Amino acid sequence: MSTLKANTFTGTSSAGSILVTGEGGSTTTNLQQGLTKAFGQFDGDITTPALESSFNAASITDLGTGRFQTTITNAMNDALYPVHATVGNEQDDYSAQADDKDHLALIGSRTTTLQRLFCNDHDDGSFDNPQSYNFSIIGDLA
Numbered sequence: 001m002s003t004l005k006a007n008t009f010t011g012t013s014s015a016g017s018i019l020v021t022g023e024g025g026s027t028t029t030n031l032q033q034g035l036t037k038a039f040g041q042f043d044g045d046i047t048t049p050a051l052e053s054s055f056n057a058a059s060i061t062d063l064g065t066g067r068f069q070t071t072i073t074n075a076m077n078d079a080l081y082p083v084h085a086t087v088g089n090e091q092d093d094y095s096a097q098a099d100d101k102d103h104l105a106l107i108g109s110r111t112t113t114l115q116r117l118f119c120n121d122h123d124d125g126s127f128d129n130p131q132s133y134n135f136s137i138i139g140d141l142a
Helices: none
Strands: 019-021 028-030 035-042 053-055 057-064 067-072 085-090 102-110 114-121 130-138
Touching: 035 067, 053 057, 057 130, 067 130, 085 102, 085 114, 114 130
Parallel strands: none
Antiparallel strands: 019 028, 035 053, 035 130, 057 067, 067 114, 085 130, 102 114
């Protein structure tokens, strides 16, 4: 077994592009495009929500019941990046499920540095504050 230690990887044909050969040897994946560029977790059911765990996410702003806005520290290349979000109630043993039978995570408008997140009550369609809101962003940084 070999160990490779490095602080920086740079592509030879393009500095920001490194291809990784897949397990079968016939396909490649662009390493940078496959990495999570930002993520965060917060409790939306408290007076002033704050990011409890995050990467490349500067802050969370409470826009009203079930409505939140995240500020991204390092801008995305465009506003078309994919976002994955889950909500849950921590008193339930299945926190952070995509649909915890009571709530549904929704993704709103986004810019290169902001994204809006919503939590919808599954029963009556109203907005609600989840105890656990988790999000991750993939795509290209600017």
